[in-house]
Amino acid sequence: MGTTNIEVVIAVLFGSLILALIGVFMFVMVIFYQKRKIKTIREQQRLIAQYEQAVLKAKVEIREETLKYVGQELHDNVGQVLSLIKLYLSRPGTQPKTDVKQLIDQAITDIRLLSHDLNINRVEQYSLSDFIEQELNKVHKAGLVKTSFENTGFCEPSNIQNRLMISRIFQECINNILKHAEAKHIFVKLVAENDGCILSIADDGVGFETDSTFTGAGLINIYDRVNLIRGNIKIDSSSNGGGTHIQLRIPQD
Template sequence: MTGTAQSMETSGNEIVIAILFGSLMLALIGVFMFVMVIFYQRRKIRHIREQQQLMAQYERSVLKAKVEIREETLKYVGQELHDNVGQVLSLIKLYLSRPQLQQKTDVTLLIDQAIRDIRSLAHTLNINRVDRYTLRDFIAQELAKVQKAGTMKISFAHEGFCEPADSQRRLMIIRIFQECINNILKHAEANQIFVKLATENGSCILSIADDGLGFDPEHGYRGTGLVNLHDRAKLIGGDIRIASSPGLGTSITLRIPQE
C-alpha cells in the first residue's frame, strides 16, 4: 500500500510539473506573440511614416521642378525678347522714321517676323505644354533652343515610344534633362551634344553626352549639381549613371521604369 501511495504521489507530482511546464510554455508563446505583434506594428508605423516622408519629398521636388522650369522659361523668353523681338522692333522703328531707307514691303515682313516670334514666346510661356507634348517632342523643342544659339551641334536620336503615363514623372524627367543640358552649357565648353531617347526591356532610357572638358566625378560631384540629379531620379524610381573623365567629355544615362 505504501508503494502504491508513493507511486500515485509521484504521478501526481509529474502531472503538476507537466501542467506547470505547459502553462509556462503557453505563457512564453503568448509573450513571444505579443512582442512580435508590437514589433510588427512599430515596423508598419515606421514604414507608413517613411512612405509619407517620401511622398512629401516627392511633392516638394515636383513643385520645385515646376518653379525651376518657369524660371528657365522666363529666362529664355527674356533673352529672346532682347535678342530677337527687340531688334526687329528697333528696325521697324528705324524704317518708319526714315522711310527712304527701305520699301514698305520690308517693314511688313519685319512686322510678320515679330508677330511669329511673339507667338512662339507666348507658346513657350505655357507650362502646360509639358502635358500637351510627348517627352520626345518636348526634348526636341528644348534642343532646338540650344541649336538656335549656334554655338553647339545637336544630335537627337529616338527609338521606340518612351512616354511615362504620369505627368508628374514626365515633368521630373524633363527637369533632369534640362539640368543636364544647363550643366553642359555652363561647365563643359563642348562643341556637340548627343541625346538619345529609347525603350529597352520595359524601361525608358535617356542618355545625354557631350564632347566637352569632362571632370573627375569624385571631385566634381557636388560642384556640378549632380547630387540633385541622383535625388530626383531616385524619387521617380529611376537610376542615373554618370561617366566622365577630364578631357573626354561626360555621359549621363537615366533609366526609368515605363509604367
C-alpha cells in the same frame, strides 16, 4: 497517489508556463509588427512627401528656365525687330512699306512662338521626345553649340510627375554642358527598350573628374531625382578632353 498528484500539478504548471510564454511571445511579436508597420508607413509617407516636394521644385525650376528664355528672346530678337520698325517709321520714305510689313510679320511670328514656349504646362501636354527636341532647338538656335537628336521606338512615361522629373534632369544636364563643357556638339539619343527607356546625353567638351564633382549641388539634384523615379544614371567623363557621356535608364511606370 501523492506522487502522481504532484506530477500532475507540475505538468499543469509547466503547461501553463509554456502557454504564458507563448502568449508573451505572441504579444511581443504583435507589438513588434505594429511598430514595424508604423515605421514602414511613416517611411512611405516621407518618401511620398519627398517625391512631391521634388516634383514641385522641378516644376518651379522649369518655369524659371522658361521665363529666362522668353525674357532673353524678347530682348535679343523681338526687341531688335521692333526697334528697326520704329526706326523705319521715324524716317518716312527711306524704306519700302514691304520691308516694314515683313518686320511686323516677323515680330508677330516670334511673339507667337514665345507665347507657345511660355506655356509652363507644356511638359504635361507634349511627349518627352517633343520636349527634348524643343529644348535642343533652343540651344541650336542660340548658335553656340550644335545639337543632334535620335529617337528610336516609343518612350513615353505615363506618369506625368515622372515625365516632369525626367525633363528637369535633362535640362540640368544640358545646362551643365553649356556652362562647363566648352562643347561644340551635343548628341542626344532616346531609345525604347522592353523594360523602359534609355536617355543618352553626350558632348565633345573638355570633360571633368567625376570623383571630385559628384558632391556638386547640380549633380546631387540629378542623382536625387533619378532615385525618386527609381531610375539609374551612369556618368562617364575625364578631364583629358574626351567629353562626357550620361546614360539615364528610365524604368517603366
